[in-house]
Amino acid sequence: MRAGVFLCECGGNISGVVDLGPLAEHARSLDGVVAVSINQFMCGTEGRALIEKAVEERGLDHFVIASCSPRFQGPTFERIARELRLGENAVAFGNIREGCSYVHAQEPERAQVKARKIVEGAVARLHHMSDLPRQRTFLSRSVLVVGGGIAGMSAAEELAATGIEVHLVERQQSIGGYMARLSKTFPTEDCAMCSLAPRLTGTAINSRIHLHALSDVTAITGPPGEFSVTVRHRPRYVNEKCVGCGECAAVCPVTYPNDFDFGVSERTAVHRPFANAVPATFAIDRKGWSPCKTACPVHTSAHGYVALVAKGRYEEAWRVASEPNPFPSVCGRICTHVCETECTRGNVDDPIAIAGIKRFVADHGAPAELPAPLPVFYDEPIAIVGGGPAGLTAARELAQFGYKATVFEALPVAGGMLRVGIPEYRLPRDVLQGEVDRITALGVELKTGQRCGTDFTVDSLFADGYKAVFMATGLHQSKDLPIPGLDQEGVLRAVELLRAQALGEQPSTGKRVVVVGGGDVAYDAGRTAFRCGADEVTLACIEDERTAPASSEEIEEGKQEQVHVEYSLLPVEILGSGGIASGVKFQRCTLGAPNERGWRPPLPVEGEYVELSGDTVIFAVGQAIVADFTAGAEGVVVERGQIGVDPDTMMTGRRGVFAGGDAAAMGPWTAIEAIAAGRRGARAVHNFLRGELLVPVWDSEADKVKIPHTELEPFEPQARRIMKTLDGVARRTTWEEVRLGFSEEDVREEAARCLDCAVCSDCKSCVTACPADAIDFDQKAWDEEITVGAVILATGHQEFDAMRKLPLGYSRFRNVLTQSQLARLLSASGPTAGELKRPSDGEVPRRIFMLQCVGSRDCTSSGNEHCSAICCLFATLHSSLIKQHYPDAEITIGYTDMRTPGKAHEEYYRLVQERGVRYVRGRVGEILEEQDGSLTVRLENTMTGSKSEEAYDLVVLSAGLEGSKGTQDIARVAGVQTAAAGFIRELHPKLAPVDTQRTGMFLCGTAQGPKNIPDSIAQAKAAAARAISMLSTGFAMTPAQVAASDVSVCIGCGVCEASCPQTAIVLTLGADAHSVVDPNICRGCGICAAECPTGAIQLGGFSDDEVLAEATV
Amino acid sequence: MAGAASTTGPGATADRKIVAFCCRECAYAAADASANARTPLPPTVRLVLMPCTGRVSPLHLLSALAEGADGVMVAGCLLGQCHYREGNFHAVDRVAFVQRLLRSVGVEPERCRMFTMSAGEPPKFVAAVREMDRVIGGLPPLPRSEDGGGRKAASAGGASSLAAGEPLVAARGAA
Incomplete structure (x- = not known):
């Protein structure tokens, strides 16, 4: 080391007390010192020249400045060292002015001794000082602004004015934030939208502001100056062709609480929050497929037709119900309706009676005339073997694709099991025939009485020119059990009977x-037996009552018709004599553990037998395939009772032959599954003929959503409507339909129970209504990566949830509102066009009570401790507006303390007092609702201590401010801390109010804390200025005084990571785990270095060696 | 406020040494301000500038005592007003730890003290230094072995780098 020591006289301030001559002599004697100089003012140009000369002539690499406090001139000398290319950390300071001459002037001898020690310490320190690395960071001249409220817009505007590219990300569908929802602003009482609208337009037309509405920031990585940001764009389902005419909203059947109006009005699923919205296009609020749609095997938009029925639009409802399913009236009657099982409302009270609604739609919404034949586009004729639900659905789908489809049906009638398996009293023949007619009307040819393998073969079909065959022959044979006595007279098979x-x-x-048997077929057979003359019907099944396989409707209706059921019985023998059956012998059984296919084998109980006597025994223990079609169908293989198919393409072992429905079921045997199989079969045939054989025919899972009931809007519990039926015993002799269907009144009330849990019902009414062809249900969420130099967080606040204050009755009592809701009611562009109408009856309230500090200044667990800063004037403003509009109104404001700091605010408060608003210092214990909806407020006057009960027409709660959910989310994504009530923590409450703990990330507006509009704007511009000053040079250096970890010493204990207040340190993973400091984030406090048990982590310029060298001299 | 009578009072004699680790944001700023007002301080005190009291480790305090200081003080921001938010809380803990350690080896724990002040409270800094000087003046010089003890003795040569960890590992063992 070659060190210089420069002693400063400071114009006598130092040299008047300390004799610098001897001090210089002493310094010259110290180890490593090669040059010593004294100057009058080391900080002046002469001093600098001295240093330069010494560095040049004596080859100095370090030097000591013994002068004033390093807090004053330290940076000057560090800059000189840097300019002389001595690097970072080449200067040590001896503070012989503030640290010596100034404070020991009365004791010059001791001052002299101390000065020697100070210089010794500084020289000792030099021995341990080495250059510190700094990283150069490129600064992208673009800024991400998160949040499009007034703060975000103001910051964006300011940044764009300096030529910086701004990415403004807004979570809602329009920018405008909270201010767009206000009526007027205090203290000037000017219209919020009037002052906001030019800003909205300005933001929209500014070419440097790239607006990402309906988008979220999902990740921010990389160093300051070059942050890499992931923006997730959520689909609007309305494209840029939208002209904003609103035809879509006019036809949308969904009504949903309007979040923009804080729930005081309703809106449609496709909507635009306010007229001046930016972007001006509409958007569909669509969470995905409703659970009912997801559950349905053909994904019928049950939500869609339910919503339309609630509005009395039955024809459109029929269009929605029949679009994926040619058998809506069949499914309205006999479907297993998994849609109801999955209905979100079912998690709360009863599911919507979707099947009953569908039946009503099919009975009353279907057009009277049959559809016209469809044009045939493709010249490949297709044969469909089997005219049941699967075959007929496939035929209709293929006709819609543009194929000529011919259906070959073995029986004399079409409909398959719908026709010959389900009794007439459940599914009237004319209803089914109506839907079959609708299919054949499309141009589908139906040939009945044609049995495959007998009347024709698969080979002959191809020979006749058919290019593809879809086999949907069903399961039309009853299964038997291997027990004795089956061949006696009086033993019937359910399938054959039906x-x-x-x-x-x-x-x-x-x-x-x-x-x-105990399934639906057993019930159908038993109930059919009644209608064929039986007096007594007993069902016996192996299952117990809890696991009975029949549908709840069958069980219920069976009970009404007095079908007797015996559970847990395993048949062992048909009793009889002389070839005539006389009963069945059963053994009591239990069910074993389910096998890999979910089937639970019966386990007979030893020695327990039961005999049921009867003159007829009907077997309903399952169905089997009639495999008589295999002749002339080489490659079509029946195995395990099913036609073997490739599950992805539905093709059998023979090219061009497909199979589906019960005959190739890979799942439950239900009508709706068969219909779904028909749709898949048609798609498979189409893919095959169009050369896309490998495209799977199953649905994508992308849109399926499950809405937790905690996310639902509040609603009243309401029981579901019960459908009327014919009298239970009397109907046993008639084939009349048992279930009578809903009345129009019932069906509309039932449909109105739907919670619109996925908001958009997928009814697609808007698609038809839109004149610009702008509705696009195929839009998907997508991610965009952008690089920005800095980030400004302006994600704002939300109103304190007043429901947390139970005694105040918010959300329980209709006439208890919050100030935000009142703002919407008072807004000229609000739901009442500015007329104050109370929610319960639409009357103008005369006596109004406003309660301050709801959730603010509240040290209980349900509130926040802070003062929300704006509520006193918010209530005062609204009181003033009401008083001017309705001079008769009597308004009382119950306050804790009136706090009106700020320009012209106190004056405004006095003015409103003079307008006749009554201010009472008091707290409310409880609010009670009267019969007529008016409210009794139990108030304690904290000035006089008196308690009173006062009656009011309307109560308005001044709920405080909290960091918004968006603020919480972005804090997590950005890695900045939040403090009490969810506001983002600034780097320093006084000195760095718009900086966050992360370099290059700034904050403004109510995301930082409660504040009014001008303060938000001021802060936004300050944040913009911070971003501009950071980015203006184009590049930056990381600071020298940052922590750094020596991997050869680090033991990876993680103490530093835990102690870092900036989260600048991360521990790597794996066996050689060690800490890594991000110099972009580290702010150089050194806590980690002091915590480190091994000394691996050291703070640049303040290593243990450097500190101790100085401290131990 | 300055005056010969109020310089040091009945404080420590000239051979005593008190090392004051002062944070740059508050304590050192208060020291500068008091010095600019020419407020006399006892010459026993020697200021060491630290970025934050959170940087002061038990190693620093113990080494200073082992190698010549009769007392050490840590002076930082008011609690809750640390410019790095948490540094002075760490310092409070570490000073308490060092005090326990000193007591356990028979050294007066008041030789190590923590003080807090804002940058705008120079009198508090002056009072802290004078208090420290008075206390150390009331105690005998800290006894040491002939070779000075501590790490200088341990690492022959005096200016060589610290054998990382040794003193602290020992300290942790004692805790």
Whole structure:
């Protein structure tokens, strides 16, 4: 080391007390010192020249400045060292002025000794000082502003004016923030929207401001100056063709609480929050597929037709219900309706009666005339084997794609199991035939009485020119059990009984019938037996009551018709004599553990037998495939009772032959699954013929959402409507339909129970209504990566949730509002056009009470400690507006303390007092609702101590401010801290009010804390100025005085990571875990270095060696 | 306010040494301000500038005592007003730790003290230094072995780098 020591006289301030000559002599004797000089003012040009000369001539690499406090001239000498290329950390300071001559002037001898020690200490320190690395950071001249409220817009405007590119990200569909929702602003009482609208337009047309509405910032990585930001754009479902005409909203059937109006009005799913919105396009509030739509195998938008029914639009509802499903009236009657099982409302009270609504839609909304035949685009004819739900659905789908489809049906009637498996009293024949007719009307050819394998073969179909075959032959044979006595007279099979009845054969059963089986088919057979003359029907199944496989409707209706059911019985023998059955012998059983297919085998209980006597025994224990079509169908393989298909393409072992429905079911045997299989089959055939064989026919999962009921808007519990039926016993002799359907009144009330949990109902009414073709349901969320130099957080606040103050009755009592809600009611552009109408009856309230400090200045667990700063004047403003509009109004403001600091605020408060608003210093214990909706306020006057009960027409709560949810979210993403009530913490409450703890990230507006509009704007401009000053040079150096970790010493304990207040330190993972300091974030406090147990982490310029060298001299 | 009578009072004699680790934001600023007002201070005190009292480790305090100081003081911002938010809370803990350690080896714990003040409270800094000087003046010089003890003795050569960790590991063992 070659060190210089420069002693400053400071014009006598130092040399008047300390004799610098001997001090210089002493310094010259110190280890490493090669040059010593004394000057009158080391900080002047002469001093600088001395240093330069010594560095040049004596080859100094370090030097000591013994002069004033390093807090004064330290930076000057550090700059000189840097300019002389001695690097960072080349100067040590001996504070011999403030540290010596100034304070020991009365004791010059001791001062002299101390000065020697100070210089010794500084020289000792030099021995341990080495250059500190600094990183050069490129600064992107662009800024991310998060939050498009008044603060975010103001910052963006200011930044853009200096030529910086701004990315303004707003979570809502329009910018404007809270201010756009206010009526007027204090103390000038000018219209909020009037002052905001030019800003909105200005932001929209500014070419340097890139607006990302309906978007979230999901990640911020990288160093300051070059932050890499991920912006997730949520779909609007309305594209840029939108002209803002509002035709879509006019037809939207969904009504949802209007969040823009804080719930005091309702809006449609497709909407624009306010007329001046930016962007001006509408957007659809759509969370995804409602659970009902997701659950449905064909994804019928149940929510869609339910919403339309609630509005009395039955024809449109029919269009929605029949779009994916050619059998709406069938499914309205006999569907297993998993949609109801999944209904969100079912988690809270009862699910919507979706099937009943659908039946009403099909019965009353279907157009009277049949559709016109569809044009055929493709010249490949397609054969469909089987005219059941799967085959007919496939035929309709293919016709809609543009194919000529021919359906071959073995029976004399079309409909498959819908026709011959489901009894007429559940599904009237004419209803089914109506829907079959609608399919054939499209140009689908139906050939009945044509059995595959007998009347024609698959080979012959291809020979006849068909290019693809879809096999949907179903399961039309009853399964038998391997027990003795099956061949006796009086033993029937359910499938055969039902088919015979359906085909008009009028089968007869005995008087006392035992049905073996407990599923829907068993019930259908038993109930059909009643109608064929039975007096007594007993069902016996292996399941117990809890696991009974039949649908709840069948069980309920069976009970009404007095079908007797025996559970947990395993048939072992058909009893009888002389070839005539007389009953069934059962063994009591339990169910074993489910096997890999979910089936639970019956476990017989030893020695427990039960006999049921009867003259007829009907077997309903399952169905099997009739595999008579395989002749001339090489490659089509029946295995395990099903036609084998590739699950992704539905193709059988023979090219061009597909199969679906019950015959190739890979799931439950229900009508709706068969319909879904038909749709997939049509898609598979189409993909095959169009050369896209590998495209899977199953649905994508992308849109499926589950809405937790905690996210629902509040609603009143309400029981679901019960559909009327024919009388239970009397109907046993008639084939009339048992269930009578809903009345129009019932169906509309039932439909109105829908919670619109996914908001948009996917009814697509807007698609039809839009004249600009702007609705686009195919939009998907997408991520965009942008690079910015700095970030400004302006994500704002939200109103304290007044529901947390239970005694005040908010949300329980209709006439208790918050100031924000009142702002909407008083706003000229609000839901009442500025007329103050109380929610319960629309009357103008005369006596109004406003309660201050709701959730503010509140040390209980349900409130916040801080003062929300704006509420005193917010209430005063609203009182003044009401008083001017309704001079008769009597307004009382119950306050804790009136706080009106700020320009012209106290004057405004006095003015409003003079306008006749009554201010009472008091707290409210409780608010009670009277019969007529008026409210009794129990008030304690904290001035006089008196308690009173006062009656009011309307109560308005001045709920305080909290950091918004967006603020919490962005704090997490940006890695900045939040403090009490969710506001983002500034770097220093006084000295750095718009900086965050992360370099290059600034904050402004109510995300930082409660404040009014001008303060938000002022802070926004300050934040913009901070960003501009940071980015103006184009590059930056990281500071020298930052912590750094020596990986060879670090043991990876993580103490530093935990102690860093800036979260600048992270621990790497793995066996050689060690700490890494981000110099962009580190602010150089050194806490980590003091905490480190091994000395691995050291603070630049303040290493242990440097500090101790000086301290121990 | 300055005056010969109020310089040091009945404080420590000239051979005593008190090392004052002062944070740059508050305590050192208060020291500068009091000095600019020419407020006399006892010459026993020697200021060491630190970025934050959070940087002062037990190692610094113990080494200073081991190698010549009769007393050490840590002077930082008012609690809750640290410019790095938490540094002075760490310092309070560490000073308490060092005091316990001193007591356990028979050294007066008041040789190590923590003081807090804002940059705008120079009198508080002056009072702190004078208090420290008075206390140390009332105690005998800190006894040391002939070679001076501490790390200088441990690492022959005096100016060589610190064997990282040794003193602290020992200190942790004692805790």
